[in-house]
Amino acid sequence: MTKVNRRVALKVVGTTLGAGAFAQAMAPLREWARDLSLDEFLQRHYRELDKEEMERVLRRLEEETAAEYGRDVHIRDVRPMEDVQFGYALNLSVCIGCRRCAEACHEENNHDRATNNSYIRVLEMDQGSFDLEQGNATYDHEVPAPGKYYLPVQCQQCDNPPCVDVCPVQATWKESDGIVVVDYNWCIGCRYCEAACPYHARRFNWHKPELAPEDINPDQAYLSNRIRPAGVVEKCTFCLHRTREGRLPACLEACPTGARVFGNLLDPDSEIRWVLENKRVFVLKEELGTRPRFFYFFDE
Amino acid sequence: MQELGAAPGLPSGRVIIDGSRLGGVPSGQLDALGRPRRVACVSCHAQRSATSLPDAAGELREFHAGLTVRHGELHCSSCHDDERTHELRLASGEVLPGSEALQLCAQCHGPQTRDYRRGSHGGMRGYWDLSRGERRRNHCVDCHDPHEPAYRGGHPVHPPRDRFLSEPTHAPEAPHD
DSSP: OOOOOHHHHHHHHHHHHHHHHHHHHHHHHHHHHTTSOHHHHHOOOGGGOOHHHHHHHHHHHHHHHHHHHSOOOEEEOOOOOTTOOEEEEEETTTOOOOOHHHHHHHHHTTOOTTTTOOSOEEEEEETTOOOGGGOBSOOOSSBSOTTEEEEEEOOOOOSSOHHHHHOTTOOEEEOTTSOEEEOTTTOOOOOHHHHHOTTOOOEEOSSOOOOOGGGOOOEEETTTTSOOOTTOEEOOOTTHHHHTTTBOOHHHHHOSSOOEEEEETTOTTSHHHHHHHHSEEEOTTGGGOOOOSEEEEEOO | OEEOOOSTTSOOSSEEEOOGGGSEEEEEEEOTTSOEEEEETHHHHTTSOOOOOOSSGGGOOSSSTTOOOOSTTOOHHHHBOSSSTTSEEOTTSOEEOGGGHHHHHHTTOHHHHHHHHTTSSSOEEEBSSTTTOOEEEOOHHHHSBTTBOSOOOBOOOOOOOOTTTSOTTSOOOOOOO
């Protein structure tokens, strides 16, 4: 029988403690495994996925949606179009604050039904005032109300986006057509971007979104309206699953007054270019240097 | 159907403005979807030769009684042809079918017509990229009743819901100051 000397005893105690500490350190992994598959855990960043890996990820997400929400959906990876830079403009002279844009966003982008979440917040403002913090987003009376005007605010798709700068894991970035996107599977939910956005345009999923199967919009894209997991940040993508295929965004189609103008900034004959060249156009919080792609204008 | 493409440099041929609703008046009844059921002008005007148009809607006794007109200083004959009362008439005297009303409105509403042609007035659906698909545009009368054109508002939809108010288990957040 070997003599248990001091050296061996220390080795045994050390190994036991080490193994225990390792198990403890890995405990969150076991916790995660309950709502996170190994594939998802090992998934690489959106911009590092090759075509084959992307395909596998999309099919897995479709299967998960079918299992968790009871609806067969089609999730695509829609890439930017060549020679297209998106721009959006909104006519404050005709917006009546009906919030149909916010409703259309809610339905198009598979938002949580319980919270009425939407990427658009319509602020009721006093005429003559431009203090966004004084805007009322919860008005509940006939519109347009006398002495008020209505300012719908959504992601401004800034060319100098503070939300992108602050992300510690590069889960959000600006695409070549100007849209700021989030890889929902890479986001760690720290909400720095939400705090950095001067337009309050980002939303955080406090809970797993609740949607009835018949309420789900099955036309989905990885970077836009697929159902987001709990604990990640999400934002307006100018409906890239529609607009990158030439269609108008859902909020524009829903607008009953035609206050919204969308198009390609590089096309000199586009409606958006005509507005920028001929109307009194401004951006929100210009002094911050964020250089928004979302413009507001008045009729003369 | 009417196509818009008069302004130089604008894409044409894929932008559709449906003016077919202009060929009639509301019958006072609703269809299965709750929309006003319309009667084509010719249903009556083909049978009955019109007497000359009155100056104001209040003088209408037998037909179109109760019609409200709140549209500037216009008389019936400012827009309707005196003899072919189911058709429209431009200030130049040119007679227009009802479906071409856009041209009639454009006589007075220049800035709105310019904005409309340039895509910054009036709702639309479809494609921003006309090389990929068509775009359907609202007609003037889809939003503005020609006899009472001021746009009517209404009650807003989709109020934001405070997640703390709907979940009493959570303590309300302190206001951010």
